[in-house]
Amino acid sequence: MNKKWLIGILLSILWSTGQGQELKAKVVVISSEVGSRVDRKVFNTLQNALTNFLNNRKWTKDTYQTNERINCNFLITVKTALDGNIYQATLTVQAARPVYNAAYESPLVNFMDENLLFRYVEFQQLEFNENRVSGNDPLVSNLTAVLAFYVNIILGMDGDSFALKGGEPYFVKAQNIVNNSPDSRDILGWKAFDGQRNRYWLMENLTGARYNLVHDAFYGYFRLGLDQFYEKEAEARKSVLNALQQLNTLNSEIPNTMVLPFFFQGRTGELSKMFKKSPPDEKAAAIDLLTRLDITNANTYKQELR
Numbered sequence: 001m002n003k004k005w006l007i008g009i010l011l012s013i014l015w016s017t018g019q020g021q022e023l024k025a026k027v028v029v030i031s032s033e034v035g036s037r038v039d040r041k042v043f044n045t046l047q048n049a050l051t052n053f054l055n056n057r058k059w060t061k062d063t064y065q066t067n068e069r070i071n072c073n074f075l076i077t078v079k080t081a082l083d084g085n086i087y088q089a090t091l092t093v094q095a096a097r098p099v100y101n102a103a104y105e106s107p108l109v110n111f112m113d114e115n116l117l118f119r120y121v122e123f124q125q126l127e128f129n130e131n132r133v134s135g136n137d138p139l140v141s142n143l144t145a146v147l148a149f150y151v152n153i154i155l156g157m158d159g160d161s162f163a164l165k166g167g168e169p170y171f172v173k174a175q176n177i178v179n180n181s182p183d184s185r186d187i188l189g190w191k192a193f194d195g196q197r198n199r200y201w202l203m204e205n206l207t208g209a210r211y212n213l214v215h216d217a218f219y220g221y222f223r224l225g226l227d228q229f230y231e232k233e234a235e236a237r238k239s240v241l242n243a244l245q246q247l248n249t250l251n252s253e254i255p256n257t258m259v260l261p262f263f264f265q266g267r268t269g270e271l272s273k274m275f276k277k278s279p280p281d282e283k284a285a286a287i288d289l290l291t292r293l294d295i296t297n298a299n300t301y302k303q304e305l306r
Contacts, residue, residue, distance in 0.1 A: 022062070022155065024069040025054040031078045038081045042122045050074065053126045053144065059151055060170075070158055071096055071105065074147065076116065086139060089116040091146060094266075095154040097161055097222070101230035106222065108157040109150070110266030115189035115198065118143035130176065138182035146189070149177045149199055156206065161222035165215045171206045178203045197258050205259035214259055217246040229274075240274060241282065244289040251293060264294040272304035 029047040031040060054074065072095035080088040091113040096105035119139035127135070128144040135141030152174035156167030178199055181190035189198045205211050225240035251260060271294075275286040287305050291298040 021055055021057075022059050022064045022070060023054055023072055023151065025051065025072045025074060027051045027054065027074045027076070029076045029078065034078050034081045034087075039122075042120070043078065045122050046076075046120055049126050050076075050147065053128075054147065054151065057128075059155060070108075070154060072109075072154055074150075084119065085121050086117065086119050089118070090114050091116045091150070093150045093154070095157070097158055099229070100227035106226055106270060107266045108161065109154055109262075111262060113146065113150075113189060113199070115187075115194070116143070116146055117187055118146075130173065133177050133180040134182045138184040138187060142182040142184075142187050145177055145182055146199075149174050152177070153202070153206075157218070160215050160218040163223070164219045166219075167215070171203070175203045175207050196256075197261075201258040202262060205257050205262075210254060211250065211257070211259065213246050213250045214263075217243040217250070218263075220246065233277075237274060237278060237282065240271075241286060241289070244286070244293065247293055248289050260293055261296070264297070268294065268297040268300055272301060275305055278305075 027047050027050045029043045029050070031038070031043040072093070075092040075094075076089050077092070078087050078089045082088065093109050093111050093113070094107070095109040096107050098105050117139065119137060120143065124140070126144055128141075128148045129135070130148070133141065133145050133148075152170040156170035156174065159167030159170060161167075178190055181187075181199075183190075188194045190200055191198075192200050192204075194200065205214065220239050220243035225236050225243060228236035228239065247260060247263070251257065271286075271290060275283055278286060283305055287301055290301045294301070
């Protein structure tokens with residue numbers, strides 16, 4: 001065999017398999033609450049299968065270099081094992097993006113979804129078709145549908161953080177998953193009446209025209225704010241403060257949205273450090289906004305920014 005021809009084949013294989021994957025995802029499946037009625041090996045197999053599903057699938061048309069892949073974690077905590085290989089679980093999703101000129105990653109997503117119900121038989125193939133989300137068995141397809149939904153949320157948040165409304169194509173994909181979600185009496189999280197903090201309402205807040213200001217705020221916070229801190233700290237803080245003011249305007253017009261606690265989850269320390277060195281007037285403005293927008297952590301802001 002011609003050596004150059006062989007090298008060409010090998011290079012093409014490496015190129016096709018090494019290009020494009022967008023995620024650097026770590027999956028952990030915890031099953032300690034299930035007890036001994038289910039062979040733990042099933043959950044190890046599931047963990048490996050989900051890792052491959054997330055990391056080896058091509059989620060976008062863009063080409064991502066290895067160092068551009070998005071760091072993310074998916075923690076599935078199995079709460080109950082039901083008959084028919086059905087499991088009730090929670091899913092915690094975390095993702096972060098690097099800050100320019102800093103050895104630091106800022107959170108994009110840090111959220112727990114408490115309604116993950118799925119059927120899994122060891123070694124079954126994990127499939128997802130965005131044109132036919134529900135599949136033949138809703139309880140089987142619900143697992144990959146939920147994961148695909150959050151993948152697109154991660155891609156959307158990442159896109160918004162680098163370009164104004166840069167995440168829109170992925171939020172549209174996530175909306176399509178919501179609209180065509182697996183339908184079963186026992187499956188929760190996809191409908192408006194399933195609760196006030198679920199996938200439906202997250203997409204309502206990220207795609208509805210009434211919430212357009214939130215995308216301006218995301219871009220201002222990350223690209224004009226965090227990414228500029230190394231070179232233009234004072235201007236960067238002003239951009240972050242402006243982003244918070246935009247979120248406050250949204251909150252005044254549409255109270256009790258899901259997207260605000262979704263954005264602030266896991267961000268308290270980051271925000272406290274940013275405004276620690278602010279002039280008194282700016283610090284006072286930051287405290288005022290943060291205690292309104294992130295009520296759960298209001299006391300922390302007051303203590304840290306005194």
